Amino acid sequence: MVRGGAGEMPAEGKGAIVVMQTKPSKGTGAGPVMELRLLGAALARRPDGAALTGLGAKGLAVLAYLSMQPGRTATRDVLVDLLWSQGSPDQGRASLRQELRRMKRAMGPLFDQVIETPGGQIALLPGSVVTDLERVETAYASRETSGLSALIDSYGGPLLSPLAVPEAVFQDWVAARNSQIEAAVGDGLLRLMLLDESAGRLDRAAAAARKLLDIDSLQEDVHASLVRIHVAAGRIPQAKRAVEACKTLFEEELGGPPEIDLDALIPDARPARPSAPAPARTAPERAARKPAPDDRPLVAIAPSLGQTRECAVAMAVAEAALEQLARICWMRVRGTAALEASGICVADLARAADYAVTLRVEIGEETAAEIVAASRMGDAASVAARRLAMAPGGELSTAVGLGRALAGALCADLTELETRAALAAPSADSAWPRLMRARGLVMHGGPRAAETARALLDPRARSGEADAAELCILALSHLEECWSGWSAGPREALFRGRELALRALRRAPGDPWPQHVLGLAASLMLDLDSARxxxxxxxxxxxxxxxxxxxxxxxxxxxGDADEAGDWAARALAAAPGAAEAAAWIRAPALARFAIGDWEGALECTDRALALRPDWAQTRLLRAATLEALGRSSEVARTLEPAAKILSRISVDAVRLAHPFADEQRIEALVAPLSRVAAETA
Structure with a gap:
């Protein structure tokens, strides 16, 4: 109960619309005099807890609609069309007047402190009303987990559900707004869950996962995350219960088990009711990713033996790295247990595997560090080395994050090695070299290279034999046409790329790569919410x-969120500094600075990106637009000249697709240098 101010709402009636009178002042005075809870079951209560039954469903609908409009005002005609559209306009206006009288009787003195009706308008007095939706929007906009965490308690359920207003126009409006709200809340909760899980705040990460499942209980990936969080926290019984609950739900709702093998996420877990003895089961997403099981390189990971405490941490790092690599890397990945089951001891690691990765942990009085070495079979050449610092205390939780970071770095390093080898080879006569050669052509080549990549992979795609990895590379080859402006028909290339990514998702629903590629396609379709x-x-x-x-x-x-863009870019670079996409990640802060008009900052960031990838035409275009904004037009030609040939083939539509800034003026500023290129190459 709130006493003497607009503090917390009553605990009872969770998810309701709650009307609370805090003091009998005008709404334009100090502080709000009413609080509306818009998310969840439609219900109004007085400060003493008594229900405002006389307010009625349409009275609540009027208050809710006004509170969500710009300026918190609406015309009478708009409200009539929304809530009384079945009769004539005159009948609707009469019904609105009658509803306002009913609201005044139900609300008493509160009505005049909240509502004004000047002429043809009906409005909420400025500052008179606060809503739970405002708190949700504030939480969603937060860059910090402390702010995002408010979503767990603030989001009470679907907008105005259930509110008995049968008008189709009103129901359509509620459905549209609810879809927007749920997407935003889901986005925020996903961010919270991921950030908390990576930071070891596992209890709150689990709470965020459960809240996501309250919104949509059929999110397989969230079920998997919840199981993974329980395992990381050492709550194996809870993890097993979560697996069984998910299986039961999917059987009841969809008539079959989830696509993701949840049992594989629990150490030593077995299905509760195995139908018959069978060979060791491989997770569906991992099996779907194999281009040719005997063809892919083998990456073996083993912790070095040491003191008991150091060994435990090294084993936790290795386990986390194995789990992550199995999902993001297209090679075969094996740990110590799998190697020993095959009769291979740790001493024979370098002989048995294409890449042997060893982990060693040193723990001092105040600090701890993990030392990683990866060597190539045959010449034992070192191909990757990492020394990662760990904070003192909580080593096992920290080790999970280190293992994932190690997996990202190793995946990028080893994949680039394999890609370079495939590109240097005279031919690609088996599945793995073909995949790596196609990847290299798409990531590092131009339009002809993309066509060559498609020639390598299209036959398997047409025959239906292509796996998720091949379909994702094919999809990227088409999306790159849109991104780089190579195609005369960027829209057609976009939809072809999206269709291939959807096929990859159907082939391997537990694989992160199809989701990533679908996100790229969504951004090119200017649907940035779906992209996120x-x-x-x-x-x-x-x-x-x-x-x-x-x-x-x-x-x-x-x-235009420069700070958060910089944070995410830094995380990506820390996770995989050797990735082919690293130049794009460095470019992100430049885009953010450009978006907010920080020209000096944008120039500094573009220079860093060009130092890594001087051939990126889009980055040169961004630098040229930044120089124009700084009044340094004389330097524009020199910036564009190395990429003039490529830029001459890029259309304005391609630039717009690749740079859907929230501010249209920024798009126009970026497009402008293309006119100079066109004039000089005409």
Whole structure:
């Protein structure tokens, strides 16, 4: 109960619309005099807890609608069309007048402190009303987990549900707004869950996961995240119960089990009722990713033996790295247990595996560090080395984050090695070299290279044999046409890329790569909310998945959120500094600075990005637009000249697709240098 001010709402009636009179002052005075709870069951209560039954469903609907409008005002005609559209306009206006009289009787003196009716308008007095939706929007906009965490308690359920107002126009409005609210809340809760899980705040991460499942109980990836969080916290019984609850739900709702193998997320877990003895089961998403099981390189990971405490931490790091690599890396990944089951001891690691990765942990009095070495079979050449610092205390929780970071770095390093080897080879006559060659052509080549990549992979796609990895590379080859402006028909390339990504998702629903590629497609379709949602879905499947983290940085940059874009870009670069996409992640802060008009900051960031990838035409275009904004037009030609040939093939539509800034003026500023290129190459 609130006493003497607009504090917390009563505990009873969770999820209701709550009307509370805090003091008998005018709404324009100090502080609000009414609080509306819009999210959840429609209900109004007085400060003493008594229900305002006389207010009625349409009275609540009027208050809710006004509170959600710009300026908190609406014309009488709009309210009539919304709530009394079945009769004539005159009948509707009469019904509205009658409803206002009913509201005044039910609310008493509170009515005049909240509502004014000047002429043809009906409005809430400025400052008179606060809503739970405002708190939800504030929480969603927060960059900090402390702010995002308010979503767990503030979100009470679907908007105005159930409110008995049968008008179709009103129900359509509620459905549309509720869809927007649920998408925003889901986005925020996903961010909270991922950030808390990576930071070891596992109780709150689990609460965020449960709240997400309250919104949509059929989110397989969130069920998987909840199981993974319980396992990380050592709550194996809860993890097993979560698995069984998910299986039961999916059987009841969809008539079959979830696509993701949840049992595989629990150490030593077995299905509760095995039908018959069977070989060891491989997770569906991992099996779907195999281009050719005997063809892919084997990456073996083993912790070095040491003191008991150090060994425990090293084993936890190895386990987390194995889990992450199995999801994000297209190679075969094995740990100590799997190697020993195959008759391979740790001493024979370098002989048995294509890449042997060893982990060693040193723990001092105040600090701890993990030392990682990866060597290639045959010449034992060192291909990756990492020394990662850990905070003192809570080593096992920290080790999970270190393992995921290690997986991201190793995946990028080893994949780039394999890609370079495939590109250097005279031919690609088996599945794995073909995949890596196609990847290299798409990531590092131009339009002809993309066509060559498609020629390598299209036959398997047409025959239906392509796995998720091949379909994702094919999809990226088409999306790159839109992004880079190579195609005369960018829209057609976009929809082809999206269709291939959807096929990949159907083939491997537990794989983060299809979600990531679908997010790229959504951003090119200018649906940035969906783009963010797909990247967050990818991160629920594989926390620390650097491509999704980097793309989140770009999406935040386009919205002008410079600080958060910089944070996400730094996380992506820390996770996989050797990734082919790293230049795009460095470019994200430049986009953010450009979006907010920080020209000096944008120039500094573009220079860093060009130092890494001087051939990126879109980055040169961004630098040229920044120089124009700084009044340094004389330097524009020199910036554009190295990429003039590529820029001459880029259309205005392609630039717009790749840079959907929230501010239209920024898009126009970025497009302007293309006119100079066109004039000089004509």
């Amino acid at each position: 949602a797909h990247q967050l879905r990818a991160l629920t499947l594989a926390p620390g998945f650097a491509p999704a983290i980097g793309e989140m940085a770009r999406l935040l940059a386009l919205a």
